[in-house]
Amino acid sequence: MSGKAVKEQSMVKQKELIQDHYHELSRAPETGRKVIYTFVPGNLTELFRAFDLLPVYPEINALQSAMRQKSTLFINEAERAGHAEDVCTYVKTDIGMLRRGNVGPSGEKLPPPDLLVLSYTGCFTFMKWFELLRQEYDCPVVMLHTPYQGDGKITPSMVRYMVEQMRTEVIPALEKVSGIKYDEDRLKEAMALSESAETDLVAVLESAKHRPSPIDGYFGGVYYIGPIFNAFRGTPEAAEYYRMLRGEVEERMAQGLGPVTPDGLLANEKFRLVVEGPPNWTSFREFWKMFHEEGAVVVASTYTKVGGLYDTGFRHDKEHPLESLAHYCMGCYTNNNLPQRIDLLERYARDYSADGLLVNSVKSCNSFSAGQLLMLREFEKRTGLPGGFIETDLVDARYFSAANVKNRIESYLQMITQKRAPSARAEA
Amino acid sequence: MSLQTLVERAEALYHDIDLRFVAQWKQEHDGKAVGHLPIYVPRELIDAAGMLPVALHGAGDQVEIIRGDAYFQSYICQIPRSVIELALSGRLAALDGFLFPSTCDVIRNLSGMWKVLFPDRYVRYLDVPQNFSVEVGGKFWTEELREIAADLERLGGRKITDSALAESIAKFNDNRRALGELFELRRGEPWRAPAREAYLIIRAGDVMPVEEHTAFVRAYVQAAREADRVKRDHTRVAVTGAFCEQPPLELIETLERAGCYVVWDDFTLGARFIEGDIEVQGDPLDAIARAFLSRSAPNACVFQPQGPRGGWLVETVRRTAAEGVVFAAPSFCDPALLEQPMLEAALDKEGVPHTAFKYAENLGQFQVIREQAGTFSDSLRLWSEA
Amino acid sequence: MKAFVGIDLGSTTTKAVFLDESGQVLGRGITNSRSSYDLAAKIARDEARVSARFALLERSLKADEGLAAEAERLRSELIAHFHRHQQLVQLGRLREIAFVEAHAPRVAAIAEPLRERLAVILDAMEAEEKRPRLGILAKQTSEFFRDRAASAFSRLAEERADSTVKFGDLMGIFDKAILQVENTSFELKFDDSLREAAAELVPAMGAEQGQRLIRVVETSLDIDLDEVRTIGTGYGRQRLPFAKEDIRSEILCHGLGAHAQFPGTRTVLDIGGQDTKAIQVDENGIVTSFQMNDRCAAGCGRYLGYIADEMSLGVHELGPIAQQSTRHVHIASTCTVFAGAELRDRLTAGQRREDILAGLHRAVILRAVALLARSGGVEEQFTFTGGVANNPAAVDALQELVHENYGARTLNISPGSIYTGALGAALFALRAGEERWEAA
Structure with a gap:
């Protein structure tokens, strides 16, 4: 199948990118390159690049640990050390990983941070997470506080506040740790590359408007957002990756092909869903299978917008680099207020001709989860489409009950089928 | 007023979950009332706009939660459920506006839920700065305060003049001092002001106009000083973690019954979030902003630019001569529970004993906590004898 | 006659419902869920089938002008006799296993007195079972053999226990035996049991009526009950012993079942x-x-x-x-x-x-x-x-x-509220069955 052959090209490229990055990280103690740790939402990757800094994203390490079935061990380790069962399991996975040798997803040891860049965007836990890491690593933290869009808007005062933080705190801290002087031209260069990658990413995600959708915008989507949410936004490699990916997806679309799943091509699209909330990582493939074996394709998801909400028009703007970074941070999905989030879901349902909204409510993440039941009800009220609700966790296997989740997903899909039928006599 | 009368009054207000007191105040003053959630909201602004600030601390075990549970998963703490329940059952009808401070993601998202559920009420999320430079965080916070002030002026129908605001600041400064006097009494002679009573007296400030509450607190302090009460052979503990969702009254009582004098706590921390006085000279909005930057209570919800955390707790233990620390956090409370390991590490380093448990505002049984607190108290005694 | 079957495998009980072509409930069955879902489903289905058979019998009785007036009473009595017969079969099995267990090395020291007391207890249980009873007819069907046997056995064991053979020894044997009884599916031999039940009623009926009864019983036994389609649902849906296309979500089944009831x-x-x-x-x-x-x-x-x-x-x-x-x-x-x-x-x-x-x-x-x-x-x-x-x-x-x-x-x-899920499943079976015919 030609679609699959082309597909592999971008996957190979992505794999290479990530492997190179981890390899470079593992060599940092020898090469002397400086390492910063930071968070995916509101990350300042272009800025870090301008200082030749290597970023590490503990959230990504945590989810990768879960996919490699290591998170349970790490969580236990952290809980034994006094961390409560109630709190975020990303944090506990990260701390457990650190205490067990800090071996990263590639199997190579991760270097300790020279600086923790606390991009405090849309998640309260981030603040505590890096305060905890500061004590573990005994290294400095620089805070970048992203004001929340409490009233659903970004005011000039909010932008000023962020830009001032960058000028007076973040940039000096980066200069100090890297020994490199801030050069706005380098930043602008990276931002131009970001813009190109972002436009291509949006085209990829929006391909799901097509019937059948050539992609899965959630389970597949998490792979597509990898490079842009990770360390590569603003690099020529990332721009190249997205150009390549877009080409492949457009080719699939032209051929009328469905998404590729770990179990092969999804040929028969029966359900088009919008999904709110992050996926479960401990049983990621099993979780995905519960959808694709029923012919359910996720055409749009909010999770793929946590590291940047590009499909509503935002692009990094090299003409106003710091202001644009501020807008980027404040625009990330979990930094939007609940009414904005409901609007977005409603818009997705309409633009992507979805059959309904499924909420995956994760125990760890109150930023996502608190209020989801109201969002669901509002969505149903406004669109008349059915909503479904499942509960799992990000990386804590104790909170993924396969039978329970499958039961709910199947019930939900059967409900859609039944509702679709012209009369009550129809087969579910 | 006698000690008993004061405590009964406070008790009645504590149980006034329908906010009859607020409704009455509004009628008498032809004014409006603005509710807010824990922890920190500059109540001075509401007062200066001629409105009554009302601190919402949930409903404890006083209401059955149905509509609240409909909106929250089981792994989310209790306070947003009971606040929603109160609102949807009409018990918050006396409130004309709501402020939601940046305590955690749950309270933050609650502000958005409010916008959806109650579109005709004034709702605002307060993002306190996590940058503490006057030029950066200070400027932002002043700007935020200015916007809030403008909103409150519209809501209250009255201009917040500099002099009115300065006057409100002075009233709240006095209130903070009165609360300080009560804490001082409990630090020095805890048997004179039992934890339960002191708690109720402070909670009365949730709804009472500030000047009335100040007098109320002072009347209590004086009556308690004069009361003939027996000093018991209890140990002295500091309690932390309970700054947002409040422990049930019986839990506070249980601690003392189990042999622990609570000589310091962070219950209802919002009422004394600013430590010391806010300046009354100069631009009052600037003064409120600066006070937050430089003198907000050390707390899990405020970033601390330099580590390690927890020095303040060790210092508090020393200052109040507490023999140990009780970590009492609401189940699923992100700020308190994420903070706790850092505080424990700080205490361990200084050899301060501690114990920990979790609660929910509607907890119904206290036997386990009674036993735990009793054992802790006994061990503290052995510790000090050794 | 075509029948449509719904089976609801719950965490504690497994239920089955049989419907006829018009969607009328023919029969219902319930049993304790056990580790083998196949067995639980089979036993519930067997029970429902028996109950459907009795429904058909009642229809035949009502259609007979000589018996119509007494149809309900006759049906109840036939059921009672039938069940007693079934209970006795199970009791017989319990006795067999109990005596095997009584030979176990664990109880070798008290083997003789133990067997003696077991015989007395089981004889008494059998006698109780055989004694004519009235007024408990309808209830009996929903009672599990395990519960009836346990209450009788423990009552009798208490009377018989002494310092040599303790109460615990006797109950230990019972617990082991009942488990095995429960985990075997009996060939119910419906036809024979029903014929025997009818024969027990005939002597009290007068010759002509007796003849009629025998004839009606035979007519109803001639009706072929064809289980056209089965749909399964339940808590253990992950491991239901049905093909994927024969499984419906319990949510949908409960909704439809409740709608059918009200x-x-x-x-x-x-x-x-x-x-x-x-x-x-x-x-x-x-x-x-x-x-x-x-x-x-x-x-x-x-x-x-x-x-x-x-x-x-x-x-x-x-x-x-x-x-x-x-x-x-x-x-x-x-x-x-x-x-x-x-x-x-x-x-x-x-x-x-x-x-x-x-x-x-x-x-x-x-x-x-x-x-x-x-x-x-x-x-x-x-x-x-x-x-x-x-x-x-x-x-x-x-x-x-x-x-x-x-x-x-x-x-x-509904008094039959416990069957709601199974009823919904049976209704889905009916719909699925109809669609298949329409397509054919």
Whole structure:
């Protein structure tokens, strides 16, 4: 199948990118390159690049640990050390990983941070997470506080506040740790590359408007957002990756092909869903299978917008680099207020001709989860489409009950089928 | 007023979950009332706009939660459920506006839920700065305060003049001092002001106009000083973690019954979030902003630019001569529970004993906590004898 | 005759329903769920088939002009005789296994007296079973052999136990034997048992009527019961012994089943052992939204199970005791982790058992009502299903809470509420069966 052959090209490229990055990280103690740790939402990757800094994203390490079935061990380790069962399991996975040798997803040891860049965007836990890491690593933290869009808007005062933080705190801290002087031209260069990658990413995600959708915008989507949410936004490699990916997806679309799943091509699209909330990582493939074996394709998801909400028009703007970074941070999905989030879901349902909204409510993440039941009800009220609700966790296997989740997903899909039928006599 | 009368009054207000007191105040003053959630909201602004600030601390075990549970998963703490329940059952009808401070993601998202559920009420999320430079965080916070002030002026129908605001600041400064006097009494002679009573007296400030509450607190302090009460052979503990969702009254009582004098706590921390006085000279909005930057209570919800955390707790233990620390956090409370390991590490380093448990505002049984607190108290005694 | 079968594998019981082509219920069966889902499904299905057979028999009796007037009485008596026959078969099996167990090395020291006492007990049980009984006919079908046998055996064992053969020794044998009896499916030999039952009735009937009965029984036995389609549902849906296309979600089945029982139903609450479901359906019984409880057991039957264990009571005893409450005890949190401690705490504090239980029932139902609110509220009419619907104190609490929060609502509880899921599944079987014919 030609679609699959082309597909592999971008996957190979992505794999290479990530492997190179981890390899470079593992060599940092020898090469002397400086390492910063930071968070995916509101990350300042272009800025870090301008200082030749290597970023590490503990959230990504945590989810990768879960996919490699290591998170349970790490969580236990952290809980034994006094961390409560109630709190975020990303944090506990990260701390457990650190205490067990800090071996990263590639199997190579991760270097300790020279600086923790606390991009405090849309998640309260981030603040505590890096305060905890500061004590573990005994290294400095620089805070970048992203004001929340409490009233659903970004005011000039909010932008000023962020830009001032960058000028007076973040940039000096980066200069100090890297020994490199801030050069706005380098930043602008990276931002131009970001813009190109972002436009291509949006085209990829929006391909799901097509019937059948050539992609899965959630389970597949998490792979597509990898490079842009990770360390590569603003690099020529990332721009190249997205150009390549877009080409492949457009080719699939032209051929009328469905998404590729770990179990092969999804040929028969029966359900088009919008999904709110992050996926479960401990049983990621099993979780995905519960959808694709029923012919359910996720055409749009909010999770793929946590590291940047590009499909509503935002692009990094090299003409106003710091202001644009501020807008980027404040625009990330979990930094939007609940009414904005409901609007977005409603818009997705309409633009992507979805059959309904499924909420995956994760125990760890109150930023996502608190209020989801109201969002669901509002969505149903406004669109008349059915909503479904499942509960799992990000990386804590104790909170993924396969039978329970499958039961709910199947019930939900059967409900859609039944509702679709012209009369009550129809087969579910 | 006698000690008993004061405590009964406070008790009645504590149980006034329908906010009859607020409704009455509004009628008498032809004014409006603005509710807010824990922890920190500059109540001075509401007062200066001629409105009554009302601190919402949930409903404890006083209401059955149905509509609240409909909106929250089981792994989310209790306070947003009971606040929603109160609102949807009409018990918050006396409130004309709501402020939601940046305590955690749950309270933050609650502000958005409010916008959806109650579109005709004034709702605002307060993002306190996590940058503490006057030029950066200070400027932002002043700007935020200015916007809030403008909103409150519209809501209250009255201009917040500099002099009115300065006057409100002075009233709240006095209130903070009165609360300080009560804490001082409990630090020095805890048997004179039992934890339960002191708690109720402070909670009365949730709804009472500030000047009335100040007098109320002072009347209590004086009556308690004069009361003939027996000093018991209890140990002295500091309690932390309970700054947002409040422990049930019986839990506070249980601690003392189990042999622990609570000589310091962070219950209802919002009422004394600013430590010391806010300046009354100069631009009052600037003064409120600066006070937050430089003198907000050390707390899990405020970033601390330099580590390690927890020095303040060790210092508090020393200052109040507490023999140990009780970590009492609401189940699923992100700020308190994420903070706790850092505080424990700080205490361990200084050899301060501690114990920990979790609660929910509607907890119904206290036997386990009674036993735990009793054992802790006994061990503290052995510790000090050794 | 064509039959459509629905099977609901629940966490505690497995139910089966047979429908005829017009959607009328022909028969129902129920059994304890056990580790083998296949076996549980088979036993429930067998029972439902027997009950369907009796329904057909009743139709034949009613069609016979000489017997029509007495059709119901005859049916009941035939069922009673039939079941006694079946019970005796099972009792015989219990005896066989019990004696095998009594030879185990573990009890070698007391083998002789043990066997002696077992024989006395089992003889007495058999005699009791054979004694004519009236007035318990209808009840008998829903009673499990295990429960009947256990209560008789333990009563007799208590009488027979002494210092040589202790009560525990006897019950030990019983427990081992009953487990094996339960885990074997009997060839029920319906035809023979029914013929024998009829023969027992004939002598008291007069010659002509007796002849008629024999003839009608034979006619009804001639009817071929063709199980055209089976649909399965249930809690253990992951491992249901059915093909994927023959499985329907329990949510959909409950919605449709409740609609069939009470066509005005718009909201369904199902509280089972392991989970609680709040379901909204439209005028055709189609599910429009649903919510289920999460990991937390606080709002489902299991919680009452914990409480019953803690108080050393049977689950079915809780409701009636709670109904005696005169004083309201407010229990806010229903965390199962604290259930035991809370109970002891309150009992020590001098609160009365019935008041605490009433408070606990309200607390459990409170969680269910919250789930209803989450699914969209309580619409007119409202149908309550699942095991907890048989608990009168739970029903009282539900009625109260729904009234307080939603105003007047018609609360439907079917006496066959436990079969709601199986009924829905059978209706899906009927629809699926029809579609296949239409397509053919």
